Amino acid sequence: MQAVMKNVDCIIEVHDSRIPFSGRNSEFEYTIGGRPKILILNKADLADMSCRKQVVDKLKRDGCSRVLFSDCKHDSTNIIKKILPSIQELIHDAGRYHRAENRDYNVLVCGVPNVGKSSLTNAIRHKYLRAGKATQVGPTAGVTRSVLEKIRVCDEPLTYILDTPGVLAPNVRNVEVGMKLALCATLQDHLVGETIIADYLLYWMNRHRRFEYVEHFGLKEPTDNITELLVPIAIHSNKIQKIRTSEGRYEYKPNISQAARVVMAAFRTGKLGKFMLDDDALDSLSEPAVADNAGDARHRS
């Protein structure tokens, strides 16, 4: 990525709207060397947008002056149309001193795996050229495998997007960040373990009093025991495994990891509602500077 950087006029960093802070790699700022950058928070269709303003304010404070939310699946807000003009304006304002003689624009799209870089490139290309998919899209982390694809997305002005595979390693500061990244499928599931990811989701939902899973999976009441959630799901969705015992008999057991995959799929397709997994980063901001008594009590609880 560093090698192609000299021909790049602008960077689109793509990340997942449900985790606007977790996993983004600040070291990357050194690599882009002051080039104009736009941050696209994708999968907005799956994100709880009620704290959108707080998210944008915090990102601005952290140095991301241009932030757009996108949804490549439906583009209900028609944001795809606004991305290219926004980039062209940024490039124009930045002066392109190092590539002023070139008439074409090169935009590098980057971000951690599976946040929708290829989907976004395809959506922009489709908007301007009415062309089909130029870059492969996949549900699992790490689908774009070749080193770099240069894709023409617009003729006037001639604009190319350089789509990278997930060469940016997510910045996993702590276990919780790792679990959020795994839940949003930016890490491959088997690296963390399906049951552990589902258990984190259950913990997160209970902590936030988000009990949509109770009704969705037909439970009687909330639970904080992952087995109590997964066993009925396995039985109900016929995820049963045949196991041979040491005495040579066969036993049938609920397949817990397949049930965990059902839970993750429900989360990842929005069936459990919309989420802002990074709201803890926002809470600390909205904390009053001088805590009143009620605030203290809230904090202790």
Ligand SMILES: Nc1nc2c(ncn2[C@@H]2O[C@H](COP(=O)(O)OP(=O)(O)O)[C@@H](O)[C@H]2O)c(=O)[nH]1
């Ligand atoms: N719900 C939703 N899914 C998306 C969106 N954009 C991409 N996806 C899905 O996310 C997965 C990864 O997309 P892809 O473009 O391959 O990600 P990349 O690895 O960053 O290039 C695919 O299954 C896409 O269909 C979006 O805005 N909303």
Ligand SMILES: [Mg+2]
């Ligand atoms: Mg890709």
